[in-house]
Amino acid sequence: MLRRAQACGADHSQLASVQTGDDLLSGLSFAGVHDSFWTHAGSVDNMNAILREKFLELHSQPLLKNLRNELLEESPELDIPHVPQLGGLALESITDAKYFFN
Numbered sequence: 001m002l003r004r005a006q007a008c009g010a011d012h013s014q015l016a017s018v019q020t021g022d023d024l025l026s027g028l029s030f031a032g033v034h035d036s037f038w039t040h041a042g043s044v045d046n047m048n049a050i051l052r053e054k055f056l057e058l059h060s061q062p063l064l065k066n067l068r069n070e071l072l073e074e075s076p077e078l079d080i081p082h083v084p085q086l087g088g089l090a091l092e093s094i095t096d097a098k099y100f101f102n
Contacts, residue, residue, distance in 0.1 A: 052094050059091055 028047055031038045039047045064083045071080060094100065 048100065051100065055094060055100075056091055 028039060028043055028050065037047060037051065062083075068080050068083055071078060
């Protein structure tokens with residue numbers, strides 16, 4: 001993958017770019033498009049553990065709040081509503097889930 005091309009993703013690709021950017025799966029031979037990932041059969045367990053770890057790392061950050069703040073810094077005249085309060089979803093439960101997505 002080209003890191004620069006990944007970083008230039010937009011819209012729905014933005015989070016996928018962040019997730020797959022830099023060293024997400026360093027040391028693992030893999031391929032990915034948006035939210036789909038492939039690796040050799042012998043590396044699947046390792047890939048699953050890394051994806052879950054990076055998912056938690058990414059989604060534990062206040063992404064929408066940060067995006068709103070950045071947009072307002074660049075264009076203070078915008079009327080962007082505040083980000084809603086977070087719910088009670090326990091992101092950490094992904095580490096014990098049988099499947100990543102259902």
